[in-house]
Amino acid sequence: MRSDPGNYELVAPASLQAAVALMAKTPGLWLPIAGGTDVMVQYAAGKLPARKLVSIWNLPELRRIEISADEIRIGAACTYTDLREHSVVCGEFPLLASAARWTGGVANQNRGTLGGNIVNASPAADSLPALLVYEAELILVSVRGERRLPYVGFHTGYKETKLAPDELIQDICLSRRFSEYFSHARKVGARNAQAISKVCIAALGRVAGGAAEDVRIALGSVAPVPVRLVETERAAKGNPISSSLLLEARKTAAAEIQPIDDIRSTARYRTAVAANLVAEFFERMRSNAEAKS
Amino acid sequence: MIHSSAHVTKSEITLTVNGESRTVRAYPMERLLDVLRNQLGLTGAKEGCGEGECGSCSVLMDGALVNSCLVPVLQATNASIFTIEGLAEGVDLHPAQEAFLQCGGAQCGICTPGMILAAQHLLSKNPEPSGEDIREGVAGNLCRCTGYMQIFEAVAEAARRRNKVTAKTT
Amino acid sequence: MSNHRTNQDRIVGNSVPRKEGRDKVTGRAQYIDDMVLPNMIFGATVRSQIARGKIKKITFPPEINWNELTVVSAKDIPGKNCIALIADDQPCLADEIVNHPEEPILLLAHPDRYALRKAVDSISIEYDSLPAIFTIEESERRSQIVWGTDNIFKTYVIEKGDVESVWKKADRIVEEEYATGAQEQLYIENNGMIAAWDPQHGITVWGSLQCPYYVHKALMALCDLPAEKVRVVQMETGGAFGGKEEYPSMIAAHASLLAIKSGRPVKIVYDRMEDMAATTKRHPSRTRHRTAVSRDGKILGGEIEFTIDGGAYTTLSTVVLSRGAIHAGGPYYWPNVRIRAKAVATNAPPHGAFRGFGAPQSLFAMERHMDRIAQVVGISPIEIRRRNFLRPGQTTTTEQIVHEEIDLPQLLERALQLADYRSKKKSFAGENKSGTSKRGIGIAAFLHGAGFTGSGERYLSSVVGLEGCADGGVRVLVSSTEFGQGTKTVLCQIAAESLGVAYEAVSIAQPDTLEVPNSGPTVASRTAMVVGKLLESAARGIKQTLTLSGRLHDSYSPDEFREACSSYVAEHGPFRSLARYDPPTDIFWDDEKYRGEAYAAFAWAVYIAQVTVDLATYSATVDDFVALQEIGRVLHPVLAKGQITGGVAQGIGFALYEKVIWQNGRMQNGQMTNYIMPTSSDLPPIRVFFEELGNVHGAFGAKGIGELPMDGPAPAIINAVEDALGIHFNSIPLLPEDIFDAITSESQLASAPRSSGQEDSGT
Numbered sequence A: 001m002r003s004d005p006g007n008y009e010l011v012a013p014a015s016l017q018a019a020v021a022l023m024a025k026t027p028g029l030w031l032p033i034a035g036g037t038d039v040m041v042q043y044a045a046g047k048l049p050a051r052k053l054v055s056i057w058n059l060p061e062l063r064r065i066e067i068s069a070d071e072i073r074i075g076a077a078c079t080y081t082d083l084r085e086h087s088v089v090c091g092e093f094p095l096l097a098s099a100a101r102w103t104g105g106v107a108n109q110n111r112g113t114l115g116g117n118i119v120n121a122s123p124a125a126d127s128l129p130a131l132l133v134y135e136a137e138l139i140l141v142s143v144r145g146e147r148r149l150p151y152v153g154f155h156t157g158y159k160e161t162k163l164a165p166d167e168l169i170q171d172i173c174l175s176r177r178f179s180e181y182f183s184h185a186r187k188v189g190a191r192n193a194q195a196i197s198k199v200c201i202a203a204l205g206r207v208a209g210g211a212a213e214d215v216r217i218a219l220g221s222v223a224p225v226p227v228r229l230v231e232t233e234r235a236a237k238g239n240p241i242s243s244s245l246l247l248e249a250r251k252t253a254a255a256e257i258q259p260i261d262d263i264r265s266t267a268r269y270r271t272a273v274a275a276n277l278v279a280e281f282f283e284r285m286r287s288n289a290e291a292k293s
Numbered sequence B: 001m002i003h004s005s006a007h008v009t010k011s012e013i014t015l016t017v018n019g020e021s022r023t024v025r026a027y028p029m030e031r032l033l034d035v036l037r038n039q040l041g042l043t044g045a046k047e048g049c050g051e052g053e054c055g056s057c058s059v060l061m062d063g064a065l066v067n068s069c070l071v072p073v074l075q076a077t078n079a080s081i082f083t084i085e086g087l088a089e090g091v092d093l094h095p096a097q098e099a100f101l102q103c104g105g106a107q108c109g110i111c112t113p114g115m116i117l118a119a120q121h122l123l124s125k126n127p128e129p130s131g132e133d134i135r136e137g138v139a140g141n142l143c144r145c146t147g148y149m150q151i152f153e154a155v156a157e158a159a160r161r162r163n164k165v166t167a168k169t170t
Numbered sequence C: 001m002s003n004h005r006t007n008q009d010r011i012v013g014n015s016v017p018r019k020e021g022r023d024k025v026t027g028r029a030q031y032i033d034d035m036v037l038p039n040m041i042f043g044a045t046v047r048s049q050i051a052r053g054k055i056k057k058i059t060f061p062p063e064i065n066w067n068e069l070t071v072v073s074a075k076d077i078p079g080k081n082c083i084a085l086i087a088d089d090q091p092c093l094a095d096e097i098v099n100h101p102e103e104p105i106l107l108l109a110h111p112d113r114y115a116l117r118k119a120v121d122s123i124s125i126e127y128d129s130l131p132a133i134f135t136i137e138e139s140e141r142r143s144q145i146v147w148g149t150d151n152i153f154k155t156y157v158i159e160k161g162d163v164e165s166v167w168k169k170a171d172r173i174v175e176e177e178y179a180t181g182a183q184e185q186l187y188i189e190n191n192g193m194i195a196a197w198d199p200q201h202g203i204t205v206w207g208s209l210q211c212p213y214y215v216h217k218a219l220m221a222l223c224d225l226p227a228e229k230v231r232v233v234q235m236e237t238g239g240a241f242g243g244k245e246e247y248p249s250m251i252a253a254h255a256s257l258l259a260i261k262s263g264r265p266v267k268i269v270y271d272r273m274e275d276m277a278a279t280t281k282r283h284p285s286r287t288r289h290r291t292a293v294s295r296d297g298k299i300l301g302g303e304i305e306f307t308i309d310g311g312a313y314t315t316l317s318t319v320v321l322s323r324g325a326i327h328a329g330g331p332y333y334w335p336n337v338r339i340r341a342k343a344v345a346t347n348a349p350p351h352g353a354f355r356g357f358g359a360p361q362s363l364f365a366m367e368r369h370m371d372r373i374a375q376v377v378g379i380s381p382i383e384i385r386r387r388n389f390l391r392p393g394q395t396t397t398t399e400q401i402v403h404e405e406i407d408l409p410q411l412l413e414r415a416l417q418l419a420d421y422r423s424k425k426k427s428f429a430g431e432n433k434s435g436t437s438k439r440g441i442g443i444a445a446f447l448h449g450a451g452f453t454g455s456g457e458r459y460l461s462s463v464v465g466l467e468g469c470a471d472g473g474v475r476v477l478v479s480s481t482e483f484g485q486g487t488k489t490v491l492c493q494i495a496a497e498s499l500g501v502a503y504e505a506v507s508i509a510q511p512d513t514l515e516v517p518n519s520g521p522t523v524a525s526r527t528a529m530v531v532g533k534l535l536e537s538a539a540r541g542i543k544q545t546l547t548l549s550g551r552l553h554d555s556y557s558p559d560e561f562r563e564a565c566s567s568y569v570a571e572h573g574p575f576r577s578l579a580r581y582d583p584p585t586d587i588f589w590d591d592e593k594y595r596g597e598a599y600a601a602f603a604w605a606v607y608i609a610q611v612t613v614d615l616a617t618y619s620a621t622v623d624d625f626v627a628l629q630e631i632g633r634v635l636h637p638v639l640a641k642g643q644i645t646g647g648v649a650q651g652i653g654f655a656l657y658e659k660v661i662w663q664n665g666r667m668q669n670g671q672m673t674n675y676i677m678p679t680s681s682d683l684p685p686i687r688v689f690f691e692e693l694g695n696v697h698g699a700f701g702a703k704g705i706g707e708l709p710m711d712g713p714a715p716a717i718i719n720a721v722e723d724a725l726g727i728h729f730n731s732i733p734l735l736p737e738d739i740f741d742a743i744t745s746e747s748q749l750a751s752a753p754r755s756s757g758q759e760d761s762g763t
């Protein structure tokens, strides 16, 4: 433990309202802590700049999952375990359920939250590609009230977001319209559990008459923020899933990302694997469609 | 972000530990691990990494397995904490402890408290785990000694023993 | 001897409960960080930030109240400023010069660990940097001399027959170079020590350690104290694997200096980052083979050049080198061979002991090379080994005659059958023609010498004791330590069996140099074999005492023993029987020529690994693992199996996962998140099988077992990867990035995606 607890303040307001009220007093002074699986790691390493923390762990307003006819609304402080155990998440949002299953071990899943994953904004965060392809929307809350904005574009740069200094994420909303889509997720890490992704993919698609009618592909760990492969999607849309499409998709995907060399892997490797995962998605989707017809 | 230095005082925090209500005076950001070990004398939870990676500090918090090195003690206010010390009843070992002894699930023993609690947590949710379930259930608990094989056997054996006990009592 | 025992209730050979098992599963076992002494304060180390240079200036900033702290520098050392072990070249605290990153320079202590941390971070040190070297090649080039006059800690030459004569006769000459990387032991309990000092009793340290008498020796020299004024106590130790063989002496030294200066007990417990950054790892190695073979694959002779990177100071490099060199020829018959071994200096933190002690490095090369030779000659990996296996009566590279009736072809055959090798090999070859994941299967055959090398045991001259107690039970007195392997259990089994009493009637003393004799360090797979054997003789002494006093007949029941023992103690007080190592007269070893009986016994093994390489992610995964070994006698089946599975898991890590990333001699990935050891989700079923031939030199026929399983996995796995991909890999760890680089540079495989690992698809 490389930080002195005597130098850190932590308060636990009883309600969401009290939490945002506190944050509004001096915007930017209070750092929210939910499950602490990112914050406490920084703290233990002596690298947490913030000195005042506000706990939002277990605030009932942030830890519920609501289902309506066309969307699911996930409280930002829902844990990975909450997600994994929820029947609608598992049934209709398998990309999110898989990401939850692959995030650390059981103990981490019992504490780590979806909101924390978003705001921590690691390029390697596992659930973010899923949020991109499901076209998630975020509900942010502050004393000024709520605002709803699309998740895409929320990350403005490496570890930077559109969140105002006194704002919290309250909910993550996912439309239920993709539940019939073919989905494919894969995480490539240095080991099968407790691993930070070297590359991860979340993808959705629909095939009609052998052609890719709609595709949505997102990758993690290949750019400063998780990315939607807009060009690759565009190039594929409406075309038959052929070997030339696969080739094209690999190329476009490789051109759309900016992976780096770091302690965990190399840019070259990440590019090649990203291309492989994209091609794998198309192949899987094709075989799935063939099996059905 | 604004980083002003804080002048923090300790506060009284009440939590239930192994079934007993305890009140500690601690800084709110003290790690649950340190409070258990240094204030409550419960040294069964160990620090292997201090970063959530090894699971040797695992305890149960309101029934959920958590890494106590990543829990600020304030977040454990009014929670019910179970540590390895709370598992055995009197001189009788818990079936999971028996199973670890019998199957060679503990070698150097440093991962064992966390590992047994992970096993216990798995079995409480899934009384008849498959081999895959067991692997996943302990994947956040690193063991450098055993190569895990005997831990898998121990968890499977714990499940058998547990189910026998429940079969008897129901 | 008691003749009441039937086979069924024999103690040796049965999986009796671990002596300290109950404490471990209930969380009661006391490790060093669990211990608190009254008035205790905390200690920490200020370390070098650079790899090599002169210390110019140390600044203690005024905003820290230094009166609250105890500060120790090299000047405060009462005795010699070194960690006494083999060579006395490693300072306890750097004085003017630093030779590696993280080298200790100053020590601080404070009652509050956070204030201590702040003080450590506040100190700034200015250096005059000197050029540093970080690889074996740089060290050999000698552009910088960083140790001695030539950067060489030690060389050995093992010579047998006439190597020069074989090149002309050879049908083929096979040359290849192999390399292995540093590997972190990654015991889950970090290093730690507590020291307490008082002028009357001297210094006492408690800690996480393997070798109490190594620490004892180091503290005597450092503190300039006589033996009786240094006391070392081992606490429960949370894993070691060699990693707590030498470095604990350093930490004990630091804690002691702070305790002496402050007059208070001092605890130093490393956190993971400090432990990874500062303490020893497995030596990186390079092995070059040049082998002359006949057309039909018989080894005619060859040269083996084995080089290890020792880091900045000697520590244990000379002995690691020796074991690596002796094992370099594998379990094969070499009519002619020259093995040149060399340990060189670099500016990395010293490398040290890690399970296998040099053998995993040189055997990786040997077993990869056997597959290479097989390819060149055009025979199978099975056949090449069969044709060259050592047979009873033949001699090893050090000209030790194999006396054991080991039948290696038969051991290999059994392993092949257990792994279903032949049919898998065939079906994989078929499947691999298409498919986007490739499977392969690989073999490693090897041996591991038990006990100290050559005259080591003779020099050690270990002593063990047994003590008759008032309750009629017996206590084992040894400095051999338990750190997971089951030392306590196995030694109590041996004592109980030798005495003809119940296992429960035997207890074992906590290793404490005040109480227990020096039974040698707990290393080199020697405990069950050598220390166990000595306990057999000590048991004879106990029985003799009781029979001579007329309390015991030649034949007795456990109850009669208990009565005799307690009545003896009631009259005379507790009594002890000590036994000292008596070197066998028929064992010959020449330290000069490195020739003769290197080990009292070898364990023999054949391991088979099956792998899948996924061409979408370029990762190799082990799918099945068969570990078959001959280890004399299995004293405790559960413990023996646990040693093998644990060693194999570390071997899998060594081969495919565990990479230390260095930058200027400093580990860049010194956290558990970034240094990748296998989790429960990464290992195949590890299937363990034993053969038992017995061993006249070991207790109840036992041989060493602890290190053996580390030797085989890496070559078996890389052989399997080559079988899958048809690409040579001569260097480990072999990460997906390396496989990717090789595949794309050979571009012999069209990369196409396919499944494995974690994935999910469906609608």
Ligand SMILES: Cc1cc2nc3c(=O)[nH]c(=O)nc-3n(C[C@H](O)[C@H](O)[C@H](O)COP(=O)(O)OP(=O)(O)OC[C@H]3O[C@@H](n4cnc5c(N)ncnc54)[C@H](O)[C@@H]3O)c2cc1C
Pocket: A031, A032, A033, A034, A035, A036, A037, A038, A039, A040, A041, A056, A076, A077, A102, A103, A104, A105, A108, A111, A112, A113, A114, A115, A116, A117, A118, A119, A120, A124, A125, A126, A127, A167, A168, A169, A170, A194, A195, A196, A197, B051, B052, B053
């Ligand atoms: C051992 C281990 C393994 C891990 N493995 C993975 C993995 O495989 N994949 C992966 O993606 N991540 C992994 N992580 C990282 C981490 O668990 C996740 O990012 C997790 O989702 C963070 O959630 P949390 O609630 O714990 O965040 P915290 O640590 O509490 O907070 C993280 C950040 O988010 C902010 N924050 C949290 N909630 C809100 C909110 N509602 N509104 C505004 N700001 C908020 C905090 O202020 C902080 O800046 C791992 C961590 C550990 C320790």
Ligand code: FES
Pocket: B046, B047, B048, B049, B050, B051, B052, B053, B054, B055, B056, B057, B058, B067, B068, B069, B070
């Ligand atoms: S010490 Fe908490 S997970 Fe390692």
Ligand code: FES
Pocket: B105, B106, B107, B108, B109, B110, B111, B112, B142, B143, B144, B145, B146, C188, C238, C239, C484
């Ligand atoms: S038993 Fe030693 S780490 Fe698991």
